[in-house]
Structures are given as structure tokens and as C-alpha cells.
Amino acid sequence: MVLNRNDKCWCKSDLKYKNCHMEFDEKLKKLKKEGNIIPSHNIIKTKEQIEGIKESAKINNAVLDLVSENIKIGMTTDDIDKLVHDFTISQGATPAPLGYGGFPKSLCTSINSQICHGIPSKDVVLKDGDIINIDVSTIYNGYYSDASRMFMLGNVTENAKKLVEVTKECLYKGIEAVKPWGHLGDIGAAIAEHAHKNGYSVVRDFGGHGIGLQFHEDPFVFHIGSKNKGMILVPGMVFTIEPMINEGTYELYIDAENEWTSYTDDGKLSAQWEHMILVTEDGVEILSK
Template identity: 55%
Template sequence: MLNDEFTAVLESYKLQGYIIPHPSIVKTPEQIEGIRQSGKITSAILDLLEKEIRPGVTTAGIDKLVYDYTTEHGAIPAPLNYNGFPRSVCTSVNNVVCHGIPSDRAVLKPGDIINVDVSTILDGFFSDASRMYLVGEVTPSARRLVEITKECLELGTEQVRAFGATNDIGRAIEPFANRNGYTVVRDLGGHGVGVKFHEEPHIDHFERPGKGFLMLPGMVFTIEPMINEGGYSVKIGRDKWTVTTRDGSLSAQWEYTVAVTKTGYEILAR
């Protein structure tokens, strides 16, 4: 499509209420390949942790595993020293929604659920993904929260398509979460990623009016629903990082880095 024709198409979408992305956040094939290679390291770390997370492990131990694997593969842990964050990975246990700081004092015990959020810089390209892990035997209710949250992620990801609306992601996630008795965190969301750690667009995981951003081939962003057993309200701890549920209920999160393609989407980190 010629540039003037494409401009006319974008203008027609703008008139329909879409936010038109700035051209700078649409990645070239070469940039997407760089993000894809970064994502391979992120995904491999999450695979590694499947075998390492168990009762008695500290979250600082998880952090060391992430740091060592990342640097041994020629990459950099993106969280380390990012806006003062002191560790290489986020470890969020039970009622911690996100951004939990690894600690030697935080020892995993049977029944815990933990989200590990891995972000990698390889040759200047960023990827970002997280998974939930069950520590020993967990309660049926905790297991169900983790499973439903993964389904929320999959439902949101299925909305990704060229010339779709980013707000369709939240419109798919929140009703499903609510039907299953859960709430969706509203104060945090997904984000563009690739040549920076955080870029446009912001991705809401709950229902919002309007269409949001127009999804164009080459856009790359995270989908990372945070689902609570109780209310959706959260609070930030004294460390200025750790986000917990305000009512103390359990929370779970899964995250992909996703690229919009001409025919749908590609998961670059999972």
C-alpha cells in the first residue's frame, strides 16, 4: 500500500475513534528479530525455574539464577538498577501483585504461589514475560486462581490482530475473570516493549470505553493480566516497588511479549 493510501486508511480509523500509534513504536523486521532473540533467553530462564522453584528456595536464590543465566548468555537483566530497582528479577509471592523484590529472608514454603517476572536486554533489544509457579502442594483455590489467570492471558492474546483495537484485550479478559469470581487489577497494565523497557501503548486488562490504540503490524507489547481473589484495589509498599492486594487476598499474573503480524500475532517471549 502506498504511503498516501496508508495515511488515508489511518485517518479513517482515527475518525472511528482509534488512537493512531506513532510510527516510532512500529518495529522493523530486523528489530522484531532482535526482540525475538532476547525473548528466547527470557523464555529459557522461565523454563529453567520450573525445575528450581521448590520449598526452601529463597527469592534471592531465584534472583541469582536469573542473573547468572542472563549474563552467561551475553545479555543484561533489564530490571537491575532500573529506576533504582535493586535486583535482576521481580518475585511476587501470594498477595504480592507485582514488583516484589527478591530477598534472602523470603523463603518459599509449601502452599505458596509465586510470579517470576523476567525481562532481558540482548544487543539493545528488550523482552518481558512472567509465569506463575506452585510451591509444593497448594490449595485447590490457589491452583484455580493460577489456572484462570493463565486463561485470561490466552483470551487477551487471542484479540491481537492487525487493525484491531487494544481495548478488545481488556474486554475479553475482565468478564471472564468476573464470571469466575475474580477481579482484574486496574492500576497496572501491559506496555509496549522492544527498543525500550516501557513504550506505548499501555494495555488495560479490564473493560474500558472506546477503542484504544489501533494495532498495526510490527507493534510489540506485553499482555500481563493481574487477577485477584478479592477486590482489585492495590497498594505500594514502603520500598516504593512492592505492589500488594489491599485486602490481603491472593493475586496471580502471567505475561507474554506479543508482536502484531499481518495475519494475527506472534508470541516473542512466554
Template identity: 60%
Template sequence: MFNKLGRNDMCWCKSNKKYKLCHESFDSKIVAAKRQGHIVPSHKMIKTPQQIEGMRESSKINVAVLDYIGENIKVGMSTEEIDKMVYEKTTQMGGIPAPLNYEGYPKSVCVSINEVVCHGIPSKETILKEGDIVNVDVSTILNGLFSDSSRMYCIGEVSEEKKKLVNVAKECMYLGLEQVKPWGFLGDVAQAINDHAQANGYTVVREIGGHAIGLEFHEEPWVSYVIPKNTGMMMAPGMVFTIEPMINMGKSDVYVDEEDEWTVYTKDGKPSAQWEIMVLVTENGYEVLAD
């Protein structure tokens, strides 16, 4: 699985340190875990210090764009206007909107309202109304490095029922974040999220999850939020992935719009909420890169 390096060779991670002073101990832990039957990350999944720094810079743009949306989003605005704001703010800061033309996606951002779970395509015809809950999912490329995060926005006066869904979805995300630590498992994150959602009478979407990110928009591993603790891939320092559970007020079943082949809806028509952060696994825990 790993190339054999001498202890005095330069480390594979391009840190310019000798292997024995850098990732020798790391590789030993990975090999031991694999022998125990665990799913472990490859070297390709571990970001270099230079890549991580570049992702921090990309994330600064991503966060600034979401801040800008939060300052300007309002009743009566079309989702096309949100798309224009995202494109203009991202490019003004030197970035590129990652969704634009990604696998044929036609816009710079995903805007998902009420029963739209994710991948809502901005349109001049879709107008924000009083009482809507809206997910704005922003992703940025800067110097070839990707960042990704999303937030929920409540438009005007929102029902207590919807407010609770939005708040619990955020709590789920942060409870999952608390489980991020080196040599733990992605299932630890998933169970914390799923337990909290179910305790509040909600469900977690099964088919769509998080993903690693960095050199590409979506990388391996895919991150499920419905697997049990102590399962899934082992988390190791240098891994970067998103935590973005989609929490449904009703059942977990979803479907994709047959016409646009992107927009995902709840099957029962009840609202869904999602928050997304991008997290780096560190030697001692985690660092949130984009929120």
C-alpha cells in the same frame, strides 16, 4: 502526524522498500482511523523488521531463563536464590537483566508471592513455602533490545482455590491474546480478559497494566485490561506489547509498600496471579515473542 513521502521514496520503516510497496497502505488506514476519532499508533510505535528480529533473539534468552527457573524452583529456596539464578543464566547467554538498576530497582528479577501482586523484591529472608503461588517476572536486554515475560509457579502442594486462580489467570491472558489482530483495538483484549475474570468471581487490577516494549523497557502505549471492546489504541502490524493482567482472588484494590516503594500488595490480603507474554501484531494476527 506522518511525514509526507513520495510513492517511490524509500519507506520510513527502513525496510529498503519503496513506500508504495511497503507502508503507504498502512498509513492510509491509520489516517482514516484517526479521522474517525480512534486512537492510533505513531510510526515510533511500529518496530522495523531488524528490531523485531533482535527482539526475537532477546526473547530466546528470556524464555530460557524462565524454563531454567521452572526446573529449579522449590520449597525452602529464598527469592534471593532465584535472583542469582536469573542473573547468572541471563549473563551466561549474553544478555543483561533489564530490571537491575531500572529506576532504582535493586535486583535482576521480580518475584511476587501470594498476596504480592507484582514487583516483589528478592531477599534472603523471603523463603518459598509449601502451598505458595509465585510469579517470576523476567526481562532481558540483548544488543539494546528488550524482551519481557512472566510465569506462575506452584510450590509443592497448593490449595485447589489457589490452583484455580493460577489457571484462570493464564486463561485470561490467552483469551486476551486471541483478540490480537491488525486494526482491532486494545479494548478488545481488555474486555475478553475482564469478562473471564469476572465470570470466575475474580477482579482485574486497574492501576497496573501492560506496555509496549522494544527499544526501551516500557514504551507507549500503556495497556489497560479494564477498558471496553472497541476502545483504546488501534492495533497495527509492527506493534509489540505485553499482555499481563493481574487477577485478584478478592477485590481489585492494591497498594504499594511505603518502605521499599516497589512491592505491590492486594489491599484485602487475598492472593493474586499473573502470567505475561510479549506479542507482535502481524499482518494476519499475532506472533508470541516471549512466553
């Protein structure tokens, strides 16, 4: 739809187009003519949508805080699932993973050589020395949020500690690379550089994603990439950055029985941290972590 200067803006701000996104759109058109990939309007969030996503993120953060306070050796991953499910429901929200594509639980619990999508179970007991990723996603009033944290239980080896720490550093290198009117490829380039410098590999089969109105939206956020390549990042975009960093090879396999859980192909450790971020006019805002 072509808008005239005095039409109401497409972002539903009730402002005239000329006083809202007209200059923004002209900049996008210019960048597209120069050969850049530009985002469509439907992945640029309105102010109202951003506020809704932030409210969802508050609950998501509270869920992860609750896990942080309660996780311990001897718990089962099913105990964590019950904790997450019950608290989320008590807040008037819904665990986004539950039933998504047939996923049977309310969060993902990925331990040691599991890369992602570990399914909570009464048979999986947390042990001394384990490292575990707790990946929580929330739907509140129709808005989605997502984040994950790593936890180290008891006497964790120095190798495992380093992997967890460097993976978090990779996440923040990726976040620091996000600049309004920069490129999506800058994120993956920064993550991969730091991971490889520390002797680790970056998982390629999974990545971050747009989020907010749906669980998974465009763009796909690669954790490897080239600077100044990929989609232009603009204010109003909301997506996750969630690098999965492996001790050994980046190659993986998916559990043939449950068709969800992915493992490192060589059986070595994997770690992941995930934040959901908003691109702003002057940088980035972390919404869930």
C-alpha cells in the same frame, strides 16, 4: 515528514514507499478521520527491530525455563535472583530490572498476596503451598523482552490452583482478542469478562506495555476495557499482556519501606501471567512466555 511515492519507506526496508507502507499509512489516515486513535510510526517495529527483539526473547524464555527446572521449596527468592542474573549474563545479555528506577534485583518475585514487583531477598524462603510469580525481563544487543510465569509449590489449595489457572486463561483470552486493525480495548474487555465470570477482580493500577527498544513504551495495555475502543492495533506493534487477577478486591497498596512491592488491599491471593506479543498481518505471534 511527507514522503513521496518513490521515496524510501520510513520503516527502513529500502523499498519505495509506494511498495511498502503507503497503503498502510492511507488506511491509518482514514481510521484517524473516523475518530480512531492510531499508533505513531515510532511504536511500529521494523523487520530488523523485530528480529532483534526475538533474539532477546529467546534468552528471556530460556531464563524462565531454567527457573522452571530449579524452583523448589526451601529456596530463597535471592537464590532465584542469582540463578537468573548469572545465566542472563552468561548469554551476553543484561537483566532489564536491575537498576531500573532504582530496582535492586534482576527479576521480580511476587508471592501469594503480592501483586507485582516483589523484591528477591535472602530472608524470603519458598514454602509448601506458596504461589509465586517470576517476572523476567532481558536486554540483548539493545533489544528488550519480558514475560512472567506462575509457579505452585507443593500442596497448594484448590482456591489457589483455580486462581492461577483462571489467570492464565485470562491472558489467553486477551491474546485471542488481538486482531490487526482491531482495538486495544478488546484485550481488556476479554480479560475482565473472563475474570469477573469466575468471581475475580482485575488489577487496574498496573497493565501491559509496549516494549522492544525500551523497557516500557506506548501503548499502555489496560486489562479492563471496552470492545471497539482505544488505539488501533496494527502489524508491527510489540507489547506485553500481563493480567494481574485478585481473589478479592482489585484495590492494592505499595510497600512503604521498599516503595516497589504491591499487595492486595484485603490480603487475599493474586496471580499474574505475562506474554510479549507481536501483532502480525493475520493475527498475533507470541515472542516470550
